Amino acid sequence: MRLVPETLAHALNGPPVGAWLVAGDEPLLVGEACDAIRAKARAAGFLGREVHFVERGFDWGELNASLRAMSLFAEQRIVEVRLMSPKPGVDGAKALTAAVDDPSPDILLLVITDKIEYSDRSNSWVQAFEKRGHCVDAEQLQSEQLPGWLEGRMRRIGLEPEPDAVQLLAERCEGNLVAAHQEIELLRLLNGPGPVSADLVADSVANSARYHVFQLSEALLAGDTARTVRILDGLAADGDSVPLVLWCIAEEIRSVLQWTGANTGYQGPMRLKRGGRRRTTLLARAAQRVPRPLALELLTAAARADGLAKGGGKGEAWGEVTRIATEFCIARRNRSG
Numbered sequence: 001m002r003l004v005p006e007t008l009a010h011a012l013n014g015p016p017v018g019a020w021l022v023a024g025d026e027p028l029l030v031g032e033a034c035d036a037i038r039a040k041a042r043a044a045g046f047l048g049r050e051v052h053f054v055e056r057g058f059d060w061g062e063l064n065a066s067l068r069a070m071s072l073f074a075e076q077r078i079v080e081v082r083l084m085s086p087k088p089g090v091d092g093a094k095a096l097t098a099a100v101d102d103p104s105p106d107i108l109l110l111v112i113t114d115k116i117e118y119s120d121r122s123n124s125w126v127q128a129f130e131k132r133g134h135c136v137d138a139e140q141l142q143s144e145q146l147p148g149w150l151e152g153r154m155r156r157i158g159l160e161p162e163p164d165a166v167q168l169l170a171e172r173c174e175g176n177l178v179a180a181h182q183e184i185e186l187l188r189l190l191n192g193p194g195p196v197s198a199d200l201v202a203d204s205v206a207n208s209a210r211y212h213v214f215q216l217s218e219a220l221l222a223g224d225t226a227r228t229v230r231i232l233d234g235l236a237a238d239g240d241s242v243p244l245v246l247w248c249i250a251e252e253i254r255s256v257l258q259w260t261g262a263n264t265g266y267q268g269p270m271r272l273k274r275g276g277r278r279r280t281t282l283l284a285r286a287a288q289r290v291p292r293p294l295a296l297e298l299l300t301a302a303a304r305a306d307g308l309a310k311g312g313g314k315g316e317a318w319g320e321v322t323r324i325a326t327e328f329c330i331a332r333r334n335r336s337g
Contacts, residue, residue, distance in 0.1 A: 019133030029138035048077030156194030
Protein backbone atom coordinates (compact mmCIF):
# COMPACT_ATOMS: atom_id res chain seq x y z
CA MET A 1 0.00 0.00 0.00
CA ARG A 2 1.23 3.48 -0.83
CA LEU A 3 0.97 6.05 1.94
CA VAL A 4 1.88 9.65 2.63
CA PRO A 5 3.00 10.93 6.06
CA GLU A 6 -0.53 12.17 6.82
CA THR A 7 -1.98 8.65 6.48
CA LEU A 8 0.86 6.82 8.20
CA ALA A 9 -0.64 6.95 11.71
CA HIS A 10 -3.84 5.27 10.49
CA ALA A 11 -1.85 2.50 8.81
CA LEU A 12 0.26 1.94 11.93
CA ASN A 13 -2.94 1.39 13.93
CA GLY A 14 -4.10 -1.22 11.44
CA PRO A 15 -3.00 -4.85 11.02
CA PRO A 16 0.74 -5.37 11.57
CA VAL A 17 2.95 -5.21 8.49
CA GLY A 18 6.47 -6.63 8.35
CA ALA A 19 7.88 -4.63 5.42
CA TRP A 20 8.13 -0.85 5.16
CA LEU A 21 9.67 1.34 2.49
CA VAL A 22 10.13 5.03 3.32
CA ALA A 23 11.23 7.07 0.32
CA GLY A 24 11.48 10.80 -0.19
CA ASP A 25 13.54 13.94 -0.57
CA GLU A 26 12.26 15.73 2.54
CA PRO A 27 14.55 14.76 5.46
CA LEU A 28 12.17 15.86 8.22
CA LEU A 29 9.23 13.84 6.87
CA VAL A 30 11.43 10.81 6.17
CA GLY A 31 12.89 10.94 9.66
CA GLU A 32 9.54 11.35 11.40
CA ALA A 33 7.97 8.52 9.39
CA CYS A 34 10.84 6.17 10.33
CA ASP A 35 10.63 7.20 13.99
CA ALA A 36 6.90 6.44 14.04
CA ILE A 37 7.44 3.02 12.46
CA ARG A 38 10.24 2.16 14.90
CA ALA A 39 8.17 3.29 17.90
CA LYS A 40 5.24 1.12 16.84
CA ALA A 41 7.57 -1.83 16.27
CA ARG A 42 9.20 -1.44 19.70
CA ALA A 43 5.78 -1.31 21.32
CA ALA A 44 5.01 -4.63 19.58
CA GLY A 45 8.16 -6.24 21.01
CA PHE A 46 10.71 -5.64 18.23
CA LEU A 47 13.47 -4.54 20.59
CA GLY A 48 16.55 -5.44 18.56
CA ARG A 49 17.83 -3.27 15.71
CA GLU A 50 20.48 -3.63 13.04
CA VAL A 51 21.32 -1.22 10.23
CA HIS A 52 22.81 -1.97 6.81
CA PHE A 53 24.23 0.87 4.70
CA VAL A 54 24.12 -0.08 1.02
CA GLU A 55 27.18 1.33 -0.73
CA ARG A 56 29.27 0.24 -3.69
CA GLY A 57 30.23 -3.40 -3.28
CA PHE A 58 27.55 -4.15 -0.68
CA ASP A 59 27.10 -7.89 -0.06
CA TRP A 60 23.41 -8.63 -0.52
CA GLY A 61 24.10 -12.21 0.54
CA GLU A 62 25.02 -10.87 3.96
CA LEU A 63 21.64 -9.18 4.22
CA ASN A 64 19.86 -12.36 3.14
CA ALA A 65 21.72 -14.29 5.82
CA SER A 66 20.79 -11.72 8.44
CA LEU A 67 17.13 -11.85 7.48
CA ARG A 68 17.13 -15.65 7.75
CA ALA A 69 19.25 -15.90 10.91
CA MET A 70 17.45 -16.98 14.06
CA SER A 71 18.39 -15.14 17.23
CA LEU A 72 19.60 -17.27 20.12
CA PHE A 73 16.75 -15.93 22.24
CA ALA A 74 14.27 -15.55 19.34
CA GLU A 75 14.47 -11.78 19.69
CA GLN A 76 12.23 -9.78 17.44
CA ARG A 77 14.22 -7.09 15.66
CA ILE A 78 14.08 -4.25 13.17
CA VAL A 79 16.37 -4.65 10.16
CA GLU A 80 17.01 -1.32 8.47
CA VAL A 81 18.40 -1.06 4.96
CA ARG A 82 19.60 2.42 3.95
CA LEU A 83 19.91 2.77 0.19
CA MET A 84 22.04 5.59 -1.20
CA SER A 85 19.57 5.75 -4.11
CA PRO A 86 16.39 3.86 -5.05
CA LYS A 87 18.39 1.78 -7.54
CA PRO A 88 19.69 -1.27 -5.65
CA GLY A 89 20.78 -3.10 -8.82
CA VAL A 90 19.76 -6.56 -9.95
CA ASP A 91 21.03 -8.42 -6.87
CA GLY A 92 19.56 -5.84 -4.53
CA ALA A 93 16.17 -5.89 -6.23
CA LYS A 94 16.08 -9.69 -5.97
CA ALA A 95 17.11 -9.67 -2.31
CA LEU A 96 14.55 -7.03 -1.30
CA THR A 97 11.76 -8.68 -3.29
CA ALA A 98 12.51 -12.05 -1.68
CA ALA A 99 12.57 -10.47 1.78
CA VAL A 100 9.11 -8.99 1.27
CA ASP A 101 7.65 -12.07 -0.42
CA ASP A 102 8.88 -14.44 2.30
CA PRO A 103 8.99 -12.43 5.53
CA SER A 104 10.16 -13.67 8.89
CA PRO A 105 7.64 -13.11 11.72
CA ASP A 106 10.51 -12.03 13.99
CA ILE A 107 11.77 -9.28 11.67
CA LEU A 108 10.39 -5.93 10.64
CA LEU A 109 12.15 -4.78 7.47
CA LEU A 110 12.52 -1.02 7.06
CA VAL A 111 14.09 0.26 3.83
CA ILE A 112 14.95 3.97 3.63
CA THR A 113 15.92 5.72 0.43
CA ASP A 114 15.61 8.87 -1.65
CA LYS A 115 12.57 9.84 -3.71
CA ILE A 116 11.40 7.12 -6.09
CA GLU A 117 10.72 8.54 -9.52
CA TYR A 118 7.63 7.54 -11.46
CA SER A 119 9.71 5.53 -13.92
CA ASP A 120 11.02 3.35 -11.07
CA ARG A 121 7.61 2.57 -9.58
CA SER A 122 7.26 -0.51 -11.78
CA ASN A 123 10.45 -2.13 -10.47
CA SER A 124 9.86 -5.50 -8.85
CA TRP A 125 11.14 -4.61 -5.41
CA VAL A 126 9.08 -1.41 -5.21
CA GLN A 127 5.99 -3.28 -6.37
CA ALA A 128 6.62 -5.90 -3.67
CA PHE A 129 6.51 -3.27 -0.92
CA GLU A 130 3.40 -1.61 -2.39
CA LYS A 131 1.52 -4.93 -2.71
CA ARG A 132 2.62 -6.82 0.40
CA GLY A 133 3.95 -4.09 2.67
CA HIS A 134 3.69 -0.32 2.96
CA CYS A 135 5.46 2.36 0.94
CA VAL A 136 5.55 5.84 2.49
CA ASP A 137 6.18 8.71 0.06
CA ALA A 138 7.80 11.50 2.11
CA GLU A 139 8.37 14.04 -0.64
CA GLN A 140 8.95 17.77 -0.50
CA LEU A 141 5.82 19.81 -0.04
CA GLN A 142 4.63 21.96 -2.91
CA SER A 143 4.50 25.68 -2.14
CA GLU A 144 0.70 25.69 -1.92
CA GLN A 145 0.77 22.75 0.53
CA LEU A 146 3.16 24.38 2.98
CA PRO A 147 0.74 26.81 4.73
CA GLY A 148 -1.73 24.02 5.48
CA TRP A 149 1.05 21.78 6.78
CA LEU A 150 2.38 24.56 9.01
CA GLU A 151 -1.02 25.47 10.39
CA GLY A 152 -1.88 21.85 11.18
CA ARG A 153 1.43 21.35 12.93
CA MET A 154 1.00 24.53 14.96
CA ARG A 155 -2.52 23.71 16.05
CA ARG A 156 -1.51 20.21 17.16
CA ILE A 157 0.76 21.75 19.82
CA GLY A 158 -1.73 24.36 21.00
CA LEU A 159 -0.80 27.35 18.83
CA GLU A 160 -3.61 29.32 17.18
CA PRO A 161 -2.03 31.10 14.22
CA GLU A 162 -3.64 33.91 12.28
CA PRO A 163 -3.68 33.39 8.48
CA ASP A 164 -1.08 36.15 7.99
CA ALA A 165 1.17 34.49 10.54
CA VAL A 166 1.01 31.17 8.70
CA GLN A 167 1.78 32.85 5.38
CA LEU A 168 4.75 34.74 6.81
CA LEU A 169 6.14 31.59 8.39
CA ALA A 170 5.75 29.78 5.05
CA GLU A 171 7.71 32.52 3.29
CA ARG A 172 10.43 32.52 5.94
CA CYS A 173 10.91 28.74 5.93
CA GLU A 174 9.99 27.61 2.42
CA GLY A 175 12.10 24.69 1.27
CA ASN A 176 13.37 23.97 4.78
CA LEU A 177 10.90 21.94 6.83
CA VAL A 178 13.49 21.19 9.49
CA ALA A 179 13.82 24.93 10.13
CA ALA A 180 10.02 25.30 10.06
CA HIS A 181 9.67 22.59 12.71
CA GLN A 182 12.31 24.26 14.88
CA GLU A 183 10.71 27.70 14.53
CA ILE A 184 7.30 26.34 15.52
CA GLU A 185 8.81 24.71 18.61
CA LEU A 186 10.56 27.99 19.42
CA LEU A 187 7.28 29.90 19.15
CA ARG A 188 5.67 27.47 21.58
CA LEU A 189 8.57 27.61 24.04
CA LEU A 190 8.87 31.38 24.02
CA ASN A 191 5.20 32.32 23.95
CA GLY A 192 3.29 29.27 25.13
CA PRO A 193 0.04 28.01 23.61
CA GLY A 194 -2.49 30.46 22.24
CA PRO A 195 -2.82 33.03 19.45
CA VAL A 196 0.09 33.67 17.08
CA SER A 197 0.10 36.90 15.08
CA ALA A 198 2.16 37.86 12.05
CA ASP A 199 4.02 40.39 14.22
CA LEU A 200 4.97 37.65 16.65
CA VAL A 201 6.28 35.49 13.81
CA ALA A 202 8.22 38.44 12.39
CA ASP A 203 9.85 39.05 15.77
CA SER A 204 10.59 35.42 16.57
CA VAL A 205 11.31 33.58 13.34
CA ALA A 206 14.58 33.77 11.45
CA ASN A 207 14.64 33.78 7.67
CA SER A 208 15.42 30.10 7.12
CA ALA A 209 14.20 29.63 3.56
CA ARG A 210 16.37 27.41 1.39
CA TYR A 211 15.74 27.48 -2.32
CA HIS A 212 17.00 25.62 -5.36
CA VAL A 213 16.63 26.25 -9.06
CA PHE A 214 13.87 23.69 -9.51
CA GLN A 215 11.64 25.67 -7.17
CA LEU A 216 12.41 28.65 -9.39
CA SER A 217 11.15 26.69 -12.41
CA GLU A 218 7.82 26.08 -10.72
CA ALA A 219 7.40 29.70 -9.65
CA LEU A 220 8.23 30.94 -13.16
CA LEU A 221 5.75 28.67 -14.90
CA ALA A 222 3.06 29.53 -12.35
CA GLY A 223 3.60 33.25 -12.99
CA ASP A 224 4.08 33.82 -9.26
CA THR A 225 6.09 37.04 -9.33
CA ALA A 226 6.46 37.50 -5.57
CA ARG A 227 7.68 33.95 -5.02
CA THR A 228 10.00 34.15 -8.03
CA VAL A 229 11.70 37.29 -6.70
CA ARG A 230 11.89 35.76 -3.21
CA ILE A 231 13.58 32.64 -4.59
CA LEU A 232 16.01 34.69 -6.67
CA ASP A 233 16.93 36.76 -3.61
CA GLY A 234 17.53 33.54 -1.68
CA LEU A 235 19.65 32.01 -4.43
CA ALA A 236 21.72 35.19 -4.67
CA ALA A 237 22.18 35.31 -0.89
CA ASP A 238 23.31 31.67 -0.87
CA GLY A 239 25.91 32.43 -3.53
CA ASP A 240 24.36 30.35 -6.30
CA SER A 241 25.86 30.64 -9.76
CA VAL A 242 24.20 33.19 -12.06
CA PRO A 243 24.77 30.99 -15.16
CA LEU A 244 23.01 28.08 -13.42
CA VAL A 245 20.01 30.27 -12.59
CA LEU A 246 19.96 31.63 -16.14
CA TRP A 247 20.07 28.09 -17.48
CA CYS A 248 16.94 27.29 -15.45
CA ILE A 249 15.12 30.38 -16.74
CA ALA A 250 16.17 29.74 -20.34
CA GLU A 251 15.04 26.11 -20.10
CA GLU A 252 11.53 27.17 -19.14
CA ILE A 253 11.41 29.81 -21.87
CA ARG A 254 12.43 27.15 -24.41
CA SER A 255 9.85 24.79 -22.94
CA VAL A 256 7.10 27.37 -23.54
CA LEU A 257 8.25 27.83 -27.15
CA GLN A 258 8.38 24.09 -27.70
CA TRP A 259 4.99 23.55 -26.08
CA THR A 260 3.21 25.98 -28.37
CA GLY A 261 4.90 24.48 -31.41
CA ALA A 262 5.89 27.97 -32.53
CA ASN A 263 9.53 27.02 -32.75
CA THR A 264 10.38 23.50 -33.90
CA GLY A 265 14.11 24.05 -33.98
CA TYR A 266 14.72 23.24 -30.34
CA GLN A 267 16.02 19.78 -29.56
CA GLY A 268 15.15 17.51 -26.66
CA PRO A 269 11.49 16.51 -26.36
CA MET A 270 12.20 15.29 -22.83
CA ARG A 271 12.05 18.96 -21.80
CA LEU A 272 8.28 18.69 -22.06
CA LYS A 273 8.02 15.30 -20.37
CA ARG A 274 10.10 15.85 -17.24
CA GLY A 275 8.50 16.88 -13.98
CA GLY A 276 5.29 14.89 -14.13
CA ARG A 277 1.68 15.99 -14.30
CA ARG A 278 2.12 19.05 -12.11
CA ARG A 279 4.77 20.61 -14.34
CA THR A 280 2.76 19.73 -17.45
CA THR A 281 -0.21 21.67 -16.10
CA LEU A 282 1.91 24.68 -15.19
CA LEU A 283 3.66 24.59 -18.56
CA ALA A 284 0.38 24.56 -20.45
CA ARG A 285 -0.80 27.62 -18.54
CA ALA A 286 2.48 29.43 -19.08
CA ALA A 287 2.31 28.74 -22.82
CA GLN A 288 -1.12 30.38 -22.87
CA ARG A 289 0.17 33.35 -20.88
CA VAL A 290 3.50 34.16 -22.55
CA PRO A 291 3.42 35.34 -26.20
CA ARG A 292 6.05 34.02 -28.56
CA PRO A 293 7.70 37.41 -29.33
CA LEU A 294 8.24 38.05 -25.63
CA ALA A 295 9.62 34.54 -25.06
CA LEU A 296 12.16 35.04 -27.85
CA GLU A 297 13.05 38.48 -26.52
CA LEU A 298 13.63 37.12 -23.02
CA LEU A 299 15.70 34.24 -24.36
CA THR A 300 18.00 36.75 -26.06
CA ALA A 301 18.14 38.80 -22.86
CA ALA A 302 19.13 35.68 -20.92
CA ALA A 303 22.05 35.14 -23.28
CA ARG A 304 23.17 38.75 -22.72
CA ALA A 305 22.85 38.33 -18.94
CA ASP A 306 24.98 35.19 -19.13
CA GLY A 307 27.65 37.30 -20.81
CA LEU A 308 27.41 39.86 -18.00
CA ALA A 309 27.85 37.13 -15.40
CA LYS A 310 30.99 35.97 -17.16
CA GLY A 311 32.46 39.47 -17.40
CA GLY A 312 31.52 40.10 -20.99
CA GLY A 313 29.81 43.45 -20.56
CA LYS A 314 28.70 46.24 -18.26
CA GLY A 315 25.82 45.86 -15.84
CA GLU A 316 24.70 43.90 -12.80
CA ALA A 317 23.88 40.29 -13.70
CA TRP A 318 21.49 39.51 -10.82
CA GLY A 319 19.44 42.60 -11.57
CA GLU A 320 19.07 41.53 -15.20
CA VAL A 321 18.14 38.00 -14.10
CA THR A 322 15.39 39.40 -11.87
CA ARG A 323 14.09 41.61 -14.70
CA ILE A 324 13.90 38.66 -17.12
CA ALA A 325 12.15 36.42 -14.60
CA THR A 326 9.68 39.15 -13.63
CA GLU A 327 8.83 39.89 -17.28
CA PHE A 328 8.18 36.19 -17.81
CA CYS A 329 5.87 36.03 -14.78
CA ILE A 330 3.77 39.12 -15.51
CA ALA A 331 3.42 38.40 -19.22
CA ARG A 332 -0.08 38.32 -20.60
CA ARG A 333 -1.17 37.41 -24.09
CA ASN A 334 -1.88 40.97 -25.03
CA ARG A 335 0.85 41.18 -27.63
CA SER A 336 0.47 40.12 -31.22
CA GLY A 337 2.23 36.94 -32.35
